[in-house]
Amino acid sequence: MDGKILRIILLAIVLCPLFGNAQTNDYSMRRCWGYHKDSCRTSKNIYYRVVDNSRSALFVKGQTSRIKIPIYNGRDYRISFCHDQVLGEGIVMRLIDAENESTLYDNSEDGFASEFEFTVTQSRDIYVEIAVPGTSRYSEAQDNADLIFLRKDTEMGCIGILVEHMITPVKGF
Amino acid sequence: MRLLFLLVMVLLSLTAAAQRPEECYDDSDTLLIVGGSLINSSNYMIDRSKLLANDTVFVNMPGLTVENFTVSAFALGQKLSVTNAGNVLSEDVLEQLTNKESIFKFFYLKDVILRTADGRKFAPSTKTIKITFTN
Numbered sequence: 567m568d569g570k571i572l573r574i575i576l577l578a579i580v581l582c583p584l585f586g587n588a589q590t591n592d593y594s595m596r597r598c599w600g601y602h603k604d605s606c607r608t609s610k611n612i613y614y615r616v617v618d619n620s621r622s623a624l625f626v627k628g629q630t631s632r633i634k635i636p637i638y639n640g641r642d643y644r645i646s647f648c649h650d651q652v653l654g655e656g657i658v659m660r661l662i663d664a665e666n667e668s669t670l671y672d673n674s675e676d677g678f679a680s681e682f683e684f685t686v687t688q689s690r691d692i693y694v695e696i697a698v699p700g701t702s703r704y705s706e707a708q709d710n711a712d713l714i715f716l717r718k719d720t721e722m723g724c725i726g727i728l729v730e731h732m733i734t735p736v737k738g739f
Numbered sequence: 740m741r742l743l744f745l746l747v748m749v750l751l752s753l754t755a756a757a758q759r760p761e762e763c764y765d766d767s768d769t770l771l772i773v774g775g776s777l778i779n780s781s782n783y784m785i786d787r788s789k790l791l792a793n794d795t796v797f798v799n800m801p802g803l804t805v806e807n808f809t810v811s812a813f814a815l816g817q818k819l820s821v822t823n824a825g826n827v828l829s830e831d832v833l834e835q836l837t838n839k840e841s842i843f844k845f846f847y848l849k850d851v852i853l854r855t856a857d858g859r860k861f862a863p864s865t866k867t868i869k870i871t872f873t874n
Binding site: 610611613642661663668670671675676677682683684685686687735736737 | 784787788813814815816818837838839841842843844845867871873874
């Protein structure tokens with residue numbers, strides 16, 4: 567009898583990590599939480615520090631979403647994004663002036679680069695806008711009644727936006 | 740009918756072979772000298788002051804020379820795209836990238852146009868080299 571209990575306990579110990587891994591595909595458990603910390607590569611420049619405005623989110627194909635971040639004069643910024651392969655290539659990142667909605671940078675003019683570094687000469691708020699190409703039931707639905715289900719394996723995935731900054735270094739002597 | 744098809748295929752392959760250049764150009768042959776060092780990487784980080792007027796784009800293949808190349812840089816709300824004649828950075832571009840107030844943190848060297856020794860245009864290099872400034 568004791569041996570049977572011991573076997574059940576051992577089996578539970580072996581299976582627990584397996585169940586834990588299975589949970590990583592469960593979107594109801596905030597799967598994208600901390601995605602930018604785990605998946606996005608930080609700069610090789612050691613002076614950059616990650617800014618708290620960095621975010622991760624679940625995206626559906628065809629979806630566009632933005633976050634607002636303040637940028638300060640006298641600092642260099644590196645804004646990069648990483649994403650699940652399911653979302654495909656050609657993800658657009660735009661930096662938009664929050665005051666007048668003018669586009670300050672569009673990565674579609676830069677070979678869909680996944681990182682952009684810049685120096686700030688004037689403090690302001692900007693939007694980092696991410697647009698995922700393609701279509702899904704989410705992007706085609708007119709209202710919630712049209713949206714019955716979304717395929718987790720082919721229509722949605724995580725995107726992380728990593729914001730890093732450093733004091734603008736002095737150039738020359 | 741089958742014989743005719745085979746004959747057409749053989750002729751087509753012979754035509755394609757005749758059009759192919761004798762030596763295939765490999766993009767890894769496009770090289771760059773920055774600050775006296777040979778750069779053999781598509782993404783390179785340097786101190787801004789190390790970018791010099793005599794830095795050169797060249798090809799590691801006898802008989803080929805660089806006719807021109809494009810420097811492309813992006814900053815917040817600004818874009819720079821200049822085609823440099825020859826294989827060195829023009830003074831104007833160098834000034835824009837290295838002056839104390841420069842806001843460009845990186846630039847690309849791309850669209851390298853090549854020419855053979857007898858003056859014919861060669862297939863352009865599709866290699867893009869990104870130079871990121873550390874300061």
